[in-house]
Structures are given as C-alpha cells and as structure tokens.
Amino acid sequence: MMNRRKTCRPLLFLCAVTLVLGPAVNPVLSQSAVSGRMAGLVFDKATKGPLAGATVRAKLVTADEVFASRETDPGGSYSIPDIPAGIYALSLAHEGTEYTIEGRFDVRAGTNFFFESCFELDRARGTGALRPDCSSGFYAESQVVALGPHRYFRTEPRHLDAREAQILDIGHEGRECLARDRYPQLSTDVSPHQDVRFSRVYFRAAQHSDFYYVDMRDTGGDFQAVLPKPSPETTQIVYYMEAINLTFDGYQSSEFMPRIVFGEDCNERDPGAYFTGGDPGIVVGSVVQGAATLPPGFLPQGIGTFITASGSVVSASAGAAAAGGGSFLTSTTGLILIVSAAGAATVIGVNAGGEDEASPVR
Known part of the structure; x- marks a missing residue:
C-alpha cells in the first residue's frame, strides 16, 4: 500500500453568484441525479446599488430553451434552485430590455460545487457583466471545502458514521519508464472504493x-486517467495520485518519476500503460495562477480543454495559440463554471473561515 498524505488548510469563502451542486452522497452519479443552485446579486452600474425587479434567465443551451427565470427581490438578490447538469447561458432582463451575459455555465454531474460572483447591468452598453467588487455575504454560514483552486459545498454532516469517514488507501505501481510517443494511461486502486468522492492525477515535466x-x-474497479504526450525535450515526468473521501478529506500517494524513453522497450513491459483509442479529449487543469495554458514539457495533441487556476475554460486550440505566442491566458471576460474543476474568470472576495479543507501539497 502506498504512503498517504492528508492535508488541511483554513476554509475559504467566496462571493456572490453561487452554483452549488448537491447533495451527492455517492460520488458516482448520473447527470440526471445531480442538481445545483444558482444564487447571487444583480447591481445597476449607473446607480452602483442592488437592482430590484431584474429577471435572471438561465437558458439550457443544449435544448435551446429557458430552463428557469427568477426576479431579483428589493435587495437585488435571486435564487434559482434545482439546476440539472447541462450547459447554460445567462441573461438579465429589466424594464422590457434583455441584457446578454458573456460566457457559459458548464454544469457537470459528479461532485458538489460552490462558487460566487455578482452581475452588473450596464444599460449604456446593453450588456451584463461580472462585478469585481462584490461582497454579498451569500452562504456565509455554509461549509465550503477548498481543494486547490476548486470550491466545494459540503452537504453532509461533519460527524458521519465510521464507514463514511474512512481513511482512503491508494494503491499504485509506479512506472519505471514511459514511451515518448504514447499517451500515458495511469490507474490506481483506492479503497474503500465506495468512499471515494473523486480522484485526480497531478503531474509535471x-x-x-x-x-x-x-x-x-x-471504471467501477479502479480509477484511470490519460495524460498528455511528453514533448521531445522531456526525459522524466513527476506524478502522484490524490483521492478525496465523502467528508472531503484528501489523501495522496507518493510521487513517481518515470523516465521518458524512445523505442518499444516500455511498451512491451506494460501494454496497459497507454491509451489506445482515438482522440482522448483530455481535460487538463492548472493549480498555479499565471501558469502556462498548456503544460510545459508536454505536447498539445489530445488535450481537448484547459482549465486555468482561476477557473476559466479554454479550448485546446486557444491554449495552443497562447502557448505558441509565448504568453499566458489572462482573459477576465465572461463566466464559465465547471463542477469538477471550475470557477469564474476572476476570483474575488476571499475571506478566511473556520472549517478544514483538503488541499494538494507541492
């Protein structure tokens, strides 16, 4: 059994459009089994104050229909409950005029998610936008767990029974070497399997x-992940596994450092160590603000989506363009939320709280 590391830091609270997915007692859920809540404040840019009587509309993009709409109360707040998994576009309507909000909400099933920020209606420009100085206090008493750049809403009681509070054991045989021209496919056994909320592989050149x-x-028997192909200059990679239990305690394996080599030698040793399908469509995330939009030391092929540390989501082509230009992605327009690794283009209103969190240690 591999070494484990459990990590905790102070809780973080964020403010004010909120997407909370839950409850999710079983981490393996269908998309239809998970729903969330959008809540927050709407401001009038002209008056700088909360805007009452504005209608917030959530449109399910895949079905081309308005899923729900809510009017803000006298204090400018609104709440849309029971949002199912899907891709949403938001708009604001006030006094007969509709104001489009750039960006999309990508709500994926499988984990609970918590994020907040505010909207501001700009009549002069005819748009709605994120407000960077919001302090609404929404969910100030909620239990929120921060895992690296991600914020999750803890829906279970803090004192669970012995089974739900299980320590997780991470079993993984490290690779001695990996072939340069293949997509590494890593697998791990985590037990008790039913107590795993989700798991990740952290990697770098x-x-x-x-x-x-x-x-x-x-997969039902183990957990698997496909990594990008190492680039020609990379001779070794470093990776470790992390598993999160039902109470959001984090456990990590030791670090593994396989050599990256040419030839068929590594292929013959472990054929199951590589992805053999077509395009793997890898979703890669960063945990460092300002990090390159594509992992340095790896090729862009096979990466379908990239998620910045602040939660912005870009396509692989956009990431490759940014990387090719020698610049970082610094866009702060729009709003994209992803459950498993999401947030908004800007993280604002961070305040210290009193709960524990599980977080990766570098």
Missing part, C-alpha cells in the same frame, strides 16, 4: 516546477 492535474475516471 521534471524540468518544470508547476503541477497540472487530470481528473481520474471511475
């Missing part, structure tokens, strides 16, 4: 210091 992550897929 040995010559670079910043870790990136890929969520692992629950």
Whole structure:
C-alpha cells in the first residue's frame, strides 16, 4: 500500500453568484441525479446599488430553451434552485430590455460545487457583466471545502458514521519508464472504493516546477486517467495520485518519476500503460495562477480543454495559440463554471473561515 498524505488548510469563502451542486452522497452519479443552485446579486452600474425587479434567465443551451427565470427581490438578490447538469447561458432582463451575459455555465454531474460572483447591468452598453467588487455575504454560514483552486459545498454532516469517514488507501505501481510517443494511461486502486468522492492525477515535466492535474475516471474497479504526450525535450515526468473521501478529506500517494524513453522497450513491459483509442479529449487543469495554458514539457495533441487556476475554460486550440505566442491566458471576460474543476474568470472576495479543507501539497 502506498504512503498517504492528508492535508488541511483554513476554509475559504467566496462571493456572490453561487452554483452549488448537491447533495451527492455517492460520488458516482448520473447527470440526471445531480442538481445545483444558482444564487447571487444583480447591481445597476449607473446607480452602483442592488437592482430590484431584474429577471435572471438561465437558458439550457443544449435544448435551446429557458430552463428557469427568477426576479431579483428589493435587495437585488435571486435564487434559482434545482439546476440539472447541462450547459447554460445567462441573461438579465429589466424594464422590457434583455441584457446578454458573456460566457457559459458548464454544469457537470459528479461532485458538489460552490462558487460566487455578482452581475452588473450596464444599460449604456446593453450588456451584463461580472462585478469585481462584490461582497454579498451569500452562504456565509455554509461549509465550503477548498481543494486547490476548486470550491466545494459540503452537504453532509461533519460527524458521519465510521464507514463514511474512512481513511482512503491508494494503491499504485509506479512506472519505471514511459514511451515518448504514447499517451500515458495511469490507474490506481483506492479503497474503500465506495468512499471515494473523486480522484485526480497531478503531474509535471521534471524540468518544470508547476503541477497540472487530470481528473481520474471511475471504471467501477479502479480509477484511470490519460495524460498528455511528453514533448521531445522531456526525459522524466513527476506524478502522484490524490483521492478525496465523502467528508472531503484528501489523501495522496507518493510521487513517481518515470523516465521518458524512445523505442518499444516500455511498451512491451506494460501494454496497459497507454491509451489506445482515438482522440482522448483530455481535460487538463492548472493549480498555479499565471501558469502556462498548456503544460510545459508536454505536447498539445489530445488535450481537448484547459482549465486555468482561476477557473476559466479554454479550448485546446486557444491554449495552443497562447502557448505558441509565448504568453499566458489572462482573459477576465465572461463566466464559465465547471463542477469538477471550475470557477469564474476572476476570483474575488476571499475571506478566511473556520472549517478544514483538503488541499494538494507541492
């Protein structure tokens, strides 16, 4: 059994459009089994104050229909409960005029999610936008767990029975080497399996210091993840596994440092160590603010989506363009929320709280 590391830091609270997915007692849920809540404040840019009587509309993009709409109360707040998994566009309507909000909410099933920020209606420009100085106090008493750049809403009681509070054991045989021209496919056994909320692989090229992550897929027997292909200059990578239990306690394996080599030698040793399908569509996330939009030391092929540390989501082509230009992605327009690794274009209103959290340690 591999070494484990359990990590805790102070709780963080964020403010004010809130997407809370839950409850999710079983981490393996269908999309229809998970729903969330959008809540927050709407402000009038002209008056700088809360805007009453504005209608917030959540449109399910995949079905091309308005899923729900709510009017803000005299204090400018609104709440849309029971949002199912799907992709949403938001708009504001006031006094007969509709104001589009750039960006999309990508609500994925499988974990609870918590994020807040505010909207501001700009009549002069005819748009709605994020407000960078919001302090609404929404969910100030909620239990929120911060895992790296991600915020999760703890729906279970803090004192659970012995089974739900299980320590997780992470079993993984480290690779001695990996082939340069293949997609590494890593698997791990985590027990008790039923107590795993989700798991990830954190990885980096040995010559670079910043870790990136890929969520692992629950196959029913183990957890698997596909990593990007190492680039020609990379001779070794570093990776470790992390598993989160039902109470959001985090457990991590030791670090593994396989060599990256040419030839068929590594392929013959472990054929199951590589992805053999077509395009893997890897979703890669960063845990460091300002990190390159593509993992340095790895090729862009096979990466379908990139998630910045602040939660902005970009396509692989956009990430590759940014990387090719030698610049970082610094866009702060729009709003994209993803459950498993999401947030908004800007993280604002961070205040210390009193709960524990599980967080990756570098």
